[in-house]
Amino acid sequence: MITSNPFSDIATLIPPAVMQGYVVLMFLLVVGGTILDTVHKKSAKYFFELAKTAKKRATRTVGTGEKVSIAVGTLANEVLTSSEFNNQKRRMSHLLTMYGFIIFVVTTAILIFSYTGGDAQAPGIVSLLWHLGALMLAVGGYWFWFFIRVDVFAEGNKWYQLQQRDMFIVSLLAMSTFALLWSFTGSMLMFALFIAASTFLFSTVLWSKFAHMFFKPAAAFQKKVAWADGSRENLPFIPENRNDPETLAKFPDLKTYMGDAPLSMGLGIKRETPNHH
Numbered sequence: 001m002i003t004s005n006p007f008s009d010i011a012t013l014i015p016p017a018v019m020q021g022y023v024v025l026m027f028l029l030v031v032g033g034t035i036l037d038t039v040h041k042k043s044a045k046y047f048f049e050l051a052k053t054a055k056k057r058a059t060r061t062v063g064t065g066e067k068v069s070i071a072v073g074t075l076a077n078e079v080l081t082s083s084e085f086n087n088q089k090r091r092m093s094h095l096l097t098m099y100g101f102i103i104f105v106v107t108t109a110i111l112i113f114s115y116t117g118g119d120a121q122a123p124g125i126v127s128l129l130w131h132l133g134a135l136m137l138a139v140g141g142y143w144f145w146f147f148i149r150v151d152v153f154a155e156g157n158k159w160y161q162l163q164q165r166d167m168f169i170v171s172l173l174a175m176s177t178f179a180l181l182w183s184f185t186g187s188m189l190m191f192a193l194f195i196a197a198s199t200f201l202f203s204t205v206l207w208s209k210f211a212h213m214f215f216k217p218a219a220a221f222q223k224k225v226a227w228a229d230g231s232r233e234n235l236p237f238i239p240e241n242r243n244d245p246e247t248l249a250k251f252p253d254l255k256t257y258m259g260d261a262p263l264s265m266g267l268g269i270k271r272e273t274p275n276h277h
């Protein structure tokens, strides 16, 4: 069952051209929603202004070669391995959700465009990956929803207290859950709920957290460039070694006011987990 293409079973009811049109429409809604989001939140303007201010504060120029290597590093770390997450559970859950979503979306497009309606049978592996993608998305998503989410873990809110910011995760969960239920039961009600959830997910980009998957990589890249060019996001210089001649030249009375105290106390936020409810 998990190696068969659920879309070819439904092709007798819904013409493949309609399914393909739906996928194209969802794609256009994501593109449109992201562009509108960029304009509405003025994120592009903010990025360029930030880059301009950073340039003024920069102490060195970051060349093209270095920028390419920063971009490759951002792709390998922040994008492909979710390295921004310090909490390993959050990171694991994000990796499951992210890769599950990508596998699910790519295999949906392959199944609908290449193996629905015609004579060609979908290779078992593609259908298997479609189910696996949905399952990974559901497992990562429910783990996040019930246990990891800040509202639940740190604020003590109940898992069923919904806010506008939950639109993204809830529609991801609904889409993957109903997709699996539809494939296993063949129920038209499950199919209708699957389509309703996916339409909601892809048509609410302007209001949901969907577009973070495009903005976060850009923000991570910009942050790294700001540290490489010495503008340091306008954060103060923290000396690391109290005996370093360069540090002593910059802060001659450092030893007087710091004594033996550690020069960097680390991030306060990391000292204790925030769950005092």
Ligand code: HEM
Pocket: 078, 079, 084, 085, 094, 097, 098, 099, 101, 102, 144, 165, 166, 168, 169, 172, 209, 212, 213, 214, 216, 217, 220
């Ligand atoms: C296919 C793509 C992706 C999916 C399905 C996805 C899914 C999610 C989900 C469900 C959340 C939790 C949102 C919430 O608080 O309600 C999240 C948060 C986050 N994602 Fe992604 N993500 C994707 C791509 C990315 C990429 C490419 C990056 C970074 C380069 C990224 C970085 C983050 C970060 C840093 C957070 C924490 C944000 C916060 O707490 O404000 N995500 N993601």
